[in-house]
Amino acid sequence: MKAKSSGLIIGISIGVVIGALLAIIGLLCFRFHRKRSQIGNSSSRRAATIPIRANGADSCTVLSDSSIGTESSRTSIHNGILSWIGGPRKSHVVAASGILEYSYKDLQKATCNFTSAIGKGAFGSVYKAQMTTGETVAVKVLATNSKQGEKEFHTEVMLLGRLHHRNLVNLVGYCAEKGQHMLIYVYMSKGSLSSHLYSEKHETLSWSLRVQIALDVARGLEYLHDGAVPPVIHRDIKSSNILLDQSMGARVADFGLSREDMLNRNATNIQGTFGYLDPEYISTRAFTKKSDVYSFGVLLFELIAGRNPLQGLLELVELASLNTGGQVGWEEIADPHLDGKFDERELNDMAALAYKCVNRSPRKRPAMRDTVQVLSHILKTRHEKKRSASEVVIATGQSDRQNSMNGEHCRAESLDSTADYVDV
Structure with a gap:
């Protein structure tokens, strides 16, 4: 009788332990999936904060005078989140606007540790950057002590996310990482x-x-x-x-x-x-x-x-x-x-x-x-004047050639007449 009681107690104890372990494992799995869901929602909200790019009248899809397009990437969808594969680390496409987010590390490398300065303004310094794809871009870096610059950064991202025209400098990317704010534009090779x-x-x-x-x-x-x-x-x-x-x-x-x-x-x-x-x-x-x-x-x-x-x-x-x-x-x-x-x-x-x-x-x-x-x-x-001038030149040339041909014809007739007179 005592043996049966001991066996029952041991069985119940083992069951309780196993149940507790299963509960702990279940709780950990729940928290893990909840965290991933929050990350996905956060990413979706972040994408929605930037307005949709809208092409207007006289718009152009060419973003650079470089022969190479914007930074290329291969993407896959995992749990509803658009993520980079083989692209800049921690970067992703902000799907709603079409503007790329670049990592600080890649921009640091592309600008030779921010030593390739090509200009400076109230916002901060501008650097020439050579991306791994071969594309040349201009990186404008917000001065860290500029509160106005941070406001301007957000203004440009919000506005240029929806403005696209062949006579506007296009924003192709941005970086907000390690306390830095940067804007990436097409590189305008002839300067200001x-x-x-x-x-x-x-x-x-x-x-x-x-x-x-x-x-x-x-x-x-x-x-x-x-x-x-x-x-x-x-x-x-x-x-x-x-x-x-x-x-x-x-x-x-x-x-x-x-x-x-x-x-x-x-x-x-x-x-x-x-x-x-x-x-x-x-x-x-x-x-x-x-x-x-x-x-x-x-x-x-x-x-x-x-x-x-x-x-x-x-x-x-x-x-x-x-x-x-x-x-x-x-x-x-x-x-x-x-x-x-x-x-x-x-x-x-x-x-x-x-x-x-x-x-x-x-x-x-x-x-x-x-x-x-x-x-x-x-x-x-101006073009009409040039066209008219060209037509005058062509007409004058044709007239000169015609006069020359007429002159040759007259001289030939004159020689023929003279020859006839001598023969007589």
């Missing part, structure tokens, strides 16, 4: 417009290129104002924020101060670059699309005169306007580096447009779509 206007290491920009650059910038701003939904106000148009690609095509860059129209239009602090700022904005703290138009007008005069606002550009414009009446006679402010190699009519038409853009009254400034039409007309007229 300001470097071409003021640096001696570059050849003087031809007049025809200046008009084309003006039209490229106007198209980029027209897209922001009329093509983007909701519209976007750039707020910092200047020559150093206009970048040039391999074929000298111009793209608008630096959207750190940009805002969607109708949101936060009244600012407490003045932001932007003095000399390009709309006087109306300075006095009222209210920025509108016409604030961008004013800055664009200053940029047009910068292209015409080859000097920036800090060099007395607007004072020069005001003095010239006394003689021109805002219409003709603007050739007196033409960039001396052009050495007179420009079309006077084109210069006067572009200067007259610029003068309307910098009108102190925002109501009297043209819309960006109107500036595009004026600049397009200038180029169209």
Whole structure:
């Protein structure tokens, strides 16, 4: 009887121990699966915070003047999460926006430990980076002591995630790791417009290129104002924020101060670059699309005169306007580096447009779509002139050849007549 009782007690004890072990194992499995589920949900929420890329009018899918596309990857779906295989460690595609997240380690390697600096601004330094795919990109690194820079970082990611146009510099990736914030753009191999206007290491920009650059910038701003939904106000148009690609095509860059129209239009602090700022904005703290138009007008005069606002550009414009009446006679402010190699009519038409853009009254400034039409007309007229001149040259050549043939024919007849006379 005692043996049976002992056996029963031992059996119950073993059962309790086994049950406890199974319970512990079950609890661990539950916690493990719950954690993985939370990671998946977190990733999904993170992807949803960045808006969907929306192509607008005049958009282009080419992200770089490099022949190689954006960083390639092979992906697989595991538990509903899109993850990298063979790509940058800890990086993944933010599926909702199409913008890549790069790891700090890979960017550190691509920039030779951040020693390949190619520029510096209020945001921080910009580095040239060679990715493992062979693609060349530009990496803009937020200065760690810049609170404004961190705000601008989020603004650019949020805006450029949905803005895509051939005359805007495209954001192809970002990094937010190890306390660093970085933005990765297409590499614009010809640098900024300001470097071409003021640096001696570059050849003087031809007049025809200046008009084309003006039209490229106007198209980029027209897209922001009329093509983007909701519209976007750039707020910092200047020559150093206009970048040039391999074929000298111009793209608008630096959207750190940009805002969607109708949101936060009244600012407490003045932001932007003095000399390009709309006087109306300075006095009222209210920025509108016409604030961008004013800055664009200053940029047009910068292209015409080859000097920036800090060099007395607007004072020069005001003095010239006394003689021109805002219409003709603007050739007196033409960039001396052009050495007179420009079309006077084109210069006067572009200067007259610029003068309307910098009108102190925002109501009297043209819309960006109107500036595009004026600049397009200038180029169209130029092409028509060239075509007409070519046709005249061809017609003249044909006339000369016909006259030459007629002359030869007449001389032949004359010789024949003379020969007949001698024979008689």
